[in-house]
Amino acid sequence: MKKWLLLLVLFIVFGCVKQPNDIATSFYYWKTNFTLKPSEKELMQNLDVKKLYIRYFDVALKGDVAIPLTAVVFNDTIPDVEIVPVVYIKNEVMLNAKLNLNDLADNVLRYIEQINNRYKIDIKEIQFDCDWSLKSKERYFSFIHFIKEKKELKISSTIRLHQVKHHRKTGIPDVDEGVLMYYNMGSIAPDSLNSIYDGSIARKYIGSLKTYPLKLNVALPIYSWLIHSRDGKVINLLSRIRREDLEKNAAFERKDKNRFLVKKAGTYFGKFFKQGDQMKIEQIEAEDLQQMVRDISDNIPDSPKEIIFYDLEEKNINSYEKEFFKKLVTDF
Incomplete structure (x- = not known):
């Protein structure tokens, strides 16, 4: 009886352990x-x-x-x-x-x-x-x-x-x-x-x-990618850009977790951005x-x-x- 009980306990224990x-x-x-x-x-x-x-x-x-x-x-x-x-x-x-x-x-x-x-x-x-x-x-x-x-x-x-x-x-x-x-x-x-x-x-x-x-x-x-929009319309999709790339640039103002506003016009990530353009990071x-x-x-x-x-x-x-x-x- 004890032997069967031990086997049952071992079965339950190992059955509950996630196997690789x-x-x-x-x-x-x-x-x-x-x-x-x-x-x-x-x-x-x-x-x-x-x-x-x-x-x-x-x-x-x-x-x-x-x-x-x-x-x-x-x-x-x-x-x-x-x-x-x-x-x-x-x-x-x-x-x-x-x-x-x-x-x-x-x-x-x-x-x-x-x-x-x-x-x-x-x-x-x-x-x-x-x-x-x-x-x-x-x-x-x-x-x-x-x-x-x-x-x-x-x-x-x-x-x-x-x-x-x-x-x-x-x-x-x-x-x-x-x-x-x-x-x-x-x-x-x-x-x-x-x-x-x-x-x-x-x-x-x-x-x-x-x-x-x-x-x-x-x-x-x-x-990840960056969605670049102007006047509510998407104009560029830029790959391999993450949130931290925007956070460290003073030309961008963060609006919420993933969306940013261009405060200063310029060329960023190989594309021209106007002041007021919107950027959204998806990652x-x-x-x-x-x-x-x-x-x-x-x-x-x-x-x-x-x-x-x-x-x-x-x-x-x-x-x-x-x-x-x-x-x-x-x-x-």
Whole structure:
């Protein structure tokens, strides 16, 4: 009897202790010139990062021709991790019925191969990022089909929240894995809302994860940007600017936590600002990320194999405590 009682106590004790998960930590790299700073290399090593998702190029339209834009240039030694090319395809490309999707697949694969050959990169996976719509879904899915026919590689695709909730209408691409993009939830506007992450918006969609049939990994935001507006209209969106960049400049007057007024006209962050222009900082706090993890964990049916942070950049990663990323993934 005592033996069984002891076993029961041990079962209860160890059952209540959160066991370490085996979720991998990865990053997106979204700059045209690939150069890792010491702090970025250190974080990758500390987190035992084994995979880096690098934006290789965008695909856009010029007339009725699909063209690659701003291909990545590797100016640094490529780290000893798996490199996953990410190709961002503008929805306008998939909406153009004049494009031959089989030829487009050939061209995209050929361009990826040229980059890989130039920098001696071997790949196992390609990821496509396209915010397809009801009008473009069939063509996007056909494009994915042609890619899979031509290359025996793992193919993944980004998935937006609205595509999760309305998947019976928007469809599901025939890929090996999806990546839930848990950001860019609202409209870029001079108001007080955060377009990168808004918990009230997220909660309208996240329950749909419970019935979404595609296996998902999760991409979380650690980036920031400045929304520059004049007379109530947005005129610029400037990436990689954080609240502290504005707080230390006497030319800006703080109106509330995230909004500032230009007191002195001048060129700041590479753009001209008039006196009276408004600036809004959108960035993600540690508490936001913790809330995201709680919400996703409560709704996703299977734990993701991988958490991918967007994006690996010194200013982004230095905005959080050194051990924060490790703890966040462990808490998933």
